Amino acid sequence: MHKEGEIRVIALGLIRNGDKIFVSEGYDPVKQEKFYRAMGGGVDFGETSFEAVKREFQEEIQAELKNIRYIGCLENLFTFNGKPGHEIIQLYECDFVEPKYYQLERQEFTEGERKKIAxxxxxxxxxxxxxxxxPEQFLDYLS
Structure with a gap:
């Protein structure tokens, strides 16, 4: 986990299938609202964001990615669970190597201790x- 008051660099993968996108489902207990965001995670020291997005998909859902293209950088200031957060997001558009991932209704995975759903x-x-x-700016990339 990142420390409070720290800017976190993350890499996210935008995967489309027709008019659908592949996202993980989250829930904010303070706001009592469900939200969705592209899959991915933190960039480790000494690792490129390109490597990070590949590693995160591999770790979380055992999926290989292909056609990974850098599409932009977003800055996200937000509040989650009552605490402020700040992220620099390196955003990549990509595809799954294996067709089975396009057939999934839902995929459960664990992130640390937390059970998550994609x-x-x-x-x-x-x-x-x-x-x-x-973040809401994400919609700009979905036109």
């Missing part, structure tokens, strides 16, 4: 605000 969600439900996609 799902395909409809981009239009995110754009309409029905589903909360974080």
């Amino acid at each position: 799902v395909w969600v409809d981009i239009n439900r995110c754009k309409s605000g029905e589903l909360k996609l974080v």
Whole structure:
């Protein structure tokens, strides 16, 4: 886990399948709201963000990525569970190597102690605000 008051550098992978994107589901107990965000995680010291996005998908859901293309950098200031957070996000567009990942309804995985779920969600439900996609600037990459 990162320390409070620290800026965290993370690498996220944007994976599309038609009008759906592959995201992990989160829940903020303080705001009592569900949210979705692209899969990925922290960049380790001495590792590039490109390497980090590949490693995170491998660790979390045992998936290999291909066609990994850098698409931009986002800065995200947010509050989660009542605490302020600050992230620099290196965003990559990518594809799964194995077709089976495109058939999944939901994929359970663990991140440290936490059980998490990854799902395909409809981009239009995110754009309409029905589903909360974080960070919101993410929607700019889904046009």
